[in-house]
Amino acid sequence: MTKRAYKYRFYPTPEQADRLARTFGCMRFVYNSVLRWRTDAFFKEQQRVGYTQASARLTAIKKLPETAFLNEVSSVPLQQCLRHQQAAFKNFFEGRAKYPAFKSKKHRQSAEFTRSAFRYRDGKRFLAKCDEPLAIRWNRPLPCDPSTVTVSKDSAGRYFVSCLCEFEPEALPVTPKMIGIDLGLKDLFVTSEGERTGNPRHMAQYAARLALAQxxxxxxxxxxxxxxKARLKVARIHAKISDCRMDRLHKLSRRLINENQVVCVESLAVKNMIRNPKLSKAIADAGWGEFVRQLEYKGGWAGRQVVQIDRWYPSSKRCACCGHILERLPLDVRRWSCPECGSEHDRDVNAAINVKAVGLAVLALGENVSGMGQVPVSSAR
Ligand SMILES: [Zn+2]
Known part of the structure; x- marks a missing residue:
């Protein structure tokens, strides 16, 4: 059993929007004031405050007459935001993240409701202290009763509910197909079979409109x-860009996973080694990181293998036919012919074929692959 979030858009009534705005405001207040208190304890008195103490602090704050407004909203999201703060501190103390930051009104707002704080009646969802059901657009059915419901409002002013459900992944029937892909900018990826996806460059497409709005x-x-109002307009363009990008990434990753038993890809650590500061905007726009993440989890659910090649390997410069390695291959050279065996190569397809060969060798032989240099692999499942 894994957990999976199902996200739906909803349209709040004015009362609900008001109630949610107050909930978000109270959460921000609790989060920020408890954070300030913890920060003082940490930096002035070198004391670490745990969740229990932070929670007790919340109880104390709620009893003060000047902050009695905290009692008007559901207590669950207030409690949950301190849990999130606890996780943020844990990440900080264990060296994974920066010091927790204060929450701002301008960014995405979200409130988490656990099972005790929402009701489900006659196919309608109610949040605690709200009388009317949420007008949710059920674009797909919810498989079971969720354990947690997160209500959010993004910076473009859209409201969403995200329902966390238990879900039993179903493995897809086994197929003999295996594929290597080379992530790129001109095409999001090129496959070892010569397929090119193209790259719509969503950001570039909206650049003029965005610049005007900004x-x-x-x-x-x-x-x-x-x-x-002007800020909302900018946020809407950003939302549009990210929606287009996500939609496309989901469709492409779904197709690769459905059609292939094994997908081999160079890890992003390797890809970043060749990162060029001039291209970083285009790389971010292409969404490589998100794409590989989707391949990984969709592959995991479907019983497919996603092999990430972790060590640098001359995938572009190596001839896929005879193994000859070129001394250098400038980025602008898209086609080349091998001086050893004379094969004509398309740069990206050749790289994808090499990625596939290394990936399959890694799968078959485990950690070390002789004749190809050392190619340890981390996340071969
Ligand atoms: Zn060759």
Whole structure:
């Protein structure tokens, strides 16, 4: 059993929007004031505050007359945000993250409701202290009763519920097909079979509109109504770009996983080694990281193998036919012919074929692959 989040858009009534805005506001207040208190304890008195103490602090704050407004919203999200803060501190103390930051009103807001804080009646979902059900667009059915419901509002002003459900992944029937892919910019990826995906460059497509909206925003008077409206416009363009990108990545990763038993890909650590500062915007726009993440989890659910090649390996410069390795191959050379065996190569397809060969060798032989240099692999499942 794994857990999976099902996310739906919903349209709150004015009362619900108001109630949610207050919930988000109270959470921010609790999060930030407890964070300030913990920060003082940590830096002035060198004391680490645990979750129990933070929770006790919340109880104390709620009893104060000047902060009695905290009692008007459901207590569960307030408690949950301190749990998240605890996780943030844990990540900080264990060296995985920076020191927890204060929450801002301008960013995405979210509130987590556990099972005790929402109801499900006649196919309708109710949140604690809300009388009307949420108007959710059920674009797909929910498989079971969720254990947690997260309500969020993004910076473009859209509302979503994300329901965390138990889910039994179903392995797809085994297929003999195996594939190597070379992630790139001109095409999101090129396969060892010569298929090219193209790259719509969503960011570049909306760049002019975004620049215009940002220019207009910068001219608006600080903290005015018009500035708020202009900021929403900018956020909507950003949301549009990221929606387009995600939609495409999901479709492509789903197809690769459905069609192939094994997908071999160079890990991003390797890809980043060749990262060029001039291209970093384009790389971020292409969404390599998200794409590999999707391949991994979808592969895991479907019983497919996603092999990530972790060690640098001359995939572009090696001839896939005879193994000859070129001294150098500048980035602008898209086609080349091998001086040893005379084969004509497309740069990316040749690289993808090499990635596939290394990936399959890694799968068959385990850690070390003779004749190909040392190619340890981390996440071959
Ligand atoms: Zn050759």
């Amino acid at each position: 220019r207009r925003l910068s001219r608006k008077k600080l903290s005015s109504k018009n500035r708020l």
